[in-house]
Amino acid sequence: MKFGDKDINPSKIICVGTNYMDHIEETKLDIPKEPVLFPKTPNCLIFDKDPIIYPKWLYNNRKYNRIDYEAELAFIVKEKCKYVSQDNAYEHILGYTVFNDVTARKMQAKDIVSKLPWFRSKSFDTFGPIGPVIKEVNEIKDPHNLNIELRVNGEVKQSSNTKHLLFKVPELLEYISKFFTLEPGDIIATGTPAGIGPIHPGDLIETSIEKIGTLTNKVILEEEVN
Amino acid sequence: MVKIGNIEINPTKIICLGRNYLDHIQETNAPIPTEPVFFVKTLNTLVTDNQPIIYPKILFENENLNRVDYEVELAFIIFQTCKNIKARSAFDYIQGYTIFLDITARNMQKNDRNIHLPWYRSKNFDTFGPIGPRIAPCSEIENPDDLVIQLKVNGVVKQLSNTKHMLFKIPVVLEYISSFITLKRGDIIATGTPSGIGSIIPGDVIEASIEKIGKITHEVILEED
Numbered sequence: 001m002k003f004g005d006k007d008i009n010p011s012k013i014i015c016v017g018t019n020y021m022d023h024i025e026e027t028k029l030d031i032p033k034e035p036v037l038f039p040k041t042p043n044c045l046i047f048d049k050d051p052i053i054y055p056k057w058l059y060n061n062r063k064y065n066r067i068d069y070e071a072e073l074a075f076i077v078k079e080k081c082k083y084v085s086q087d088n089a090y091e092h093i094l095g096y097t098v099f100n101d102v103t104a105r106k107m108q109a110k111d112i113v114s115k116l117p118w119f120r121s122k123s124f125d126t127f128g129p130i131g132p133v134i135k136e137v138n139e140i141k142d143p144h145n146l147n148i149e150l151r152v153n154g155e156v157k158q159s160s161n162t163k164h165l166l167f168k169v170p171e172l173l174e175y176i177s178k179f180f181t182l183e184p185g186d187i188i189a190t191g192t193p194a195g196i197g198p199i200h201p202g203d204l205i206e207t208s209i210e211k212i213g214t215l216t217n218k219v220i221l222e223e224e225v226n
Numbered sequence: 227m228v229k230i231g232n233i234e235i236n237p238t239k240i241i242c243l244g245r246n247y248l249d250h251i252q253e254t255n256a257p258i259p260t261e262p263v264f265f266v267k268t269l270n271t272l273v274t275d276n277q278p279i280i281y282p283k284i285l286f287e288n289e290n291l292n293r294v295d296y297e298v299e300l301a302f303i304i305f306q307t308c309k310n311i312k313a314r315s316a317f318d319y320i321q322g323y324t325i326f327l328d329i330t331a332r333n334m335q336k337n338d339r340n341i342h343l344p345w346y347r348s349k350n351f352d353t354f355g356p357i358g359p360r361i362a363p364c365s366e367i368e369n370p371d372d373l374v375i376q377l378k379v380n381g382v383v384k385q386l387s388n389t390k391h392m393l394f395k396i397p398v399v400l401e402y403i404s405s406f407i408t409l410k411r412g413d414i415i416a417t418g419t420p421s422g423i424g425s426i427i428p429g430d431v432i433e434a435s436i437e438k439i440g441k442i443t444h445e446v447i448l449e450e451d
Contacts, residue, residue: 012268017344030341038344039266041239043408057405082352114257117244117265118344125309125408178284181270181352 001045001185003097004133008076008185013040013128014176015072015101017118019166019191026194035167035175038118040101040189044128048215053126054201056222058104066105069199070192071150071158071207073143074099075169076134077186084177089170092182095134096143098215099189100150100207102127105198129207129217130187140211143169147210148193152203160193162209228272230324231360235303235412240267240355241403242299242328244345246393246418253421262394262402265345267328267416271355275442280353281428283449285331293333294446296426297419298377298385298434300370301326302396303361304413311404316397319409322361323370325436326416327377327444329354332425356432357414359440367438370396374437375420379430387420389436 001008017036018029046052058064078094101122108121140146143162150158167175172188199205201221208214227236244263245251251258273279285291305321328349335348367373370389377385394402399417403409426432428448435441 012270014268036343038346039268039350041241041266041407043238043410055406112342115339115342116263117346119265120406123266123407179282179347180268180350183270 003131006134010042010185010187011183013042013044013187013189015040015122015189016167016172016191020160020164020193021166022160022164022194023192023196026196032166035172037176038122040128041123043125044123046126046129046217048132050129050217051126051220052102052129052199052205052217053222054219055124058107059201059221063110064104064107066198068103068105068196069150069152069157069205069207070101070103070196071148072099072101072189072192073146073148073162073209074130074187074189075143077182077184077188079184080181082177082181084173086170086174089173090137092173093137093169095136096140096212097130097134098132098207098209098212099187100129100205100215100217101189101192102129129215131215132213135212149208150195151206152197152199157197158193158195164193165190228274228357230274230358233361237269237412237414238410240269240271240414240416242267242416243394243399243418247387247391247420248393249387249391249421250419250423253423259393262399264403265349267355268350270352271350273353273356273444275358277356277444278353278447279329279356279426279432279444280449281446282351283451285334286428286448290337291331291334293331293425295330295332295423296377296379296384296432297328297330297423298375299326299328299416299419300373300375300389300436301357301414301416302370304409304411304415307408307410309404309408311401313397313401316400317364319400320364320396322363323367323439324357324361325359325434325439325442326414327356327432327434327442328416328419329356356442356444358442362439376435377422378433379424379426384424385420385422391420392417
């Protein structure tokens with residue numbers, strides 16, 4: 001995966017759910033005592049200016065036809081690591097980028113109620129826009145004081161700051177690396193603030209994080225499969 | 227990159243089916259699914275024949291979490307990139323079959339599920355995905371729906387079933403999963419476990435076998451400091 005001037009080869013994408021208080025309140029979820037983790041698979045990754053493809057079979061099914069944006073700060077793992085201490089977490093981080101955790105919301109809500117995995121609603125192809133660049137750790141001294149914003153067709157829908165993260169970047173890396181060996185290029189997305197809402201074919205989604213840049217993706221309806 | 231027998235594969239994902247044998251659904255008191263239930267394991271879980279399964283110390287030392295289970299499964303390997311494929315042409319996209327162990331931190335999974343959390347962390351500790359000992363090509367196994375599947379712990383048979391008891395058969399599974407996500411060459415799909423699941427502890431030797439494929443053997447060891 002070519003990322004501006006950096007080539008990364010992620011073996012996994014780990015997302016943190018319910019990590020902004022304002023988002024926890026809007027979704028009526030419990031405040032987690034430890035980070036909530038779920039995976040997305042690499043087939044979801046697309047870059048700046050690539051389209052988000054709205055799957056036709058979701059679009060045509062009233063039980064499933066809601067897809068949401070979720071603006072998130074993500075960080076990229078620099079080298080293979082396990083049992084990282086939060087004291088030296090930043091040594092293991094290559095840099096930061098913008099991630100949109102696109103989610104088939106009605107499907108997720110239905111699966112959550114049935115105590116099923118959070119996987120299928122999160123990992124359709126193109127449901128993980130990322131970019132436009134990786135800003136290195138030394139370029140962003142404090143990742144916990146960055147404005148984060150998402151606009152749909154120019155209208156601001158999410159506007160917050162990474163200082164509202166419940167579990168901060170070093171805590172997340174310590175926690176996640178207790179479970180899994182992380183590999184260079186692995187992507188960790190840190191959760192979304194309040195203001196989630198739906199996207200529709202034709203929408204233009206702009207996701208910005210201060211000091212990193214803006215990720216722009218248009219939503220298009222999947223074409224008929226031959 | 228993982229070498230299974232004499233074949234190297236480069237999977238981008240491991241997709242596992244839950245609740246795909248009726249006897250296992252009954253033993254876990256789970257509802258019968260109306261469509262396949264699937265979840266992900268990440269590549270850090272993979273180990274091959276004769277490598278140890280490492281029992282994480284953070285589970286072993288916590289009495290709320292110290293149950294880790296075996297689950298023997300038939301897995302298939304994707305042959306070429308595919309999306310939205312039809313069940314009738316499914317076998318064109320399968321390279322072959324192998325044995326997979328879906329090692330699961332059971333108490334952690336139950337706790338997470340009861341509070342509606344994802345099924346992820348309990349399934350994805352390092353070494354929680356033994357695979358092998360080889361990939362049997364489709365040409366060797368004309369009917370994957372009639373294979374004896376067995377798991378032994380320290381020589382005692384714990385799981386014994388046949389792949390004919392799978393609720394969703396391989397072509398249906400492949401059609402369903404590929405309606406969500408693009409599959410790539412080398413991707414691994416594990417088809418679920420039959421009844422008889424139970425726990426493993428450090429020192430156990432696990433032998434998992436599937437007719438016409440072979441056997442994998444893994445010792446369970448406690449993680450060192």
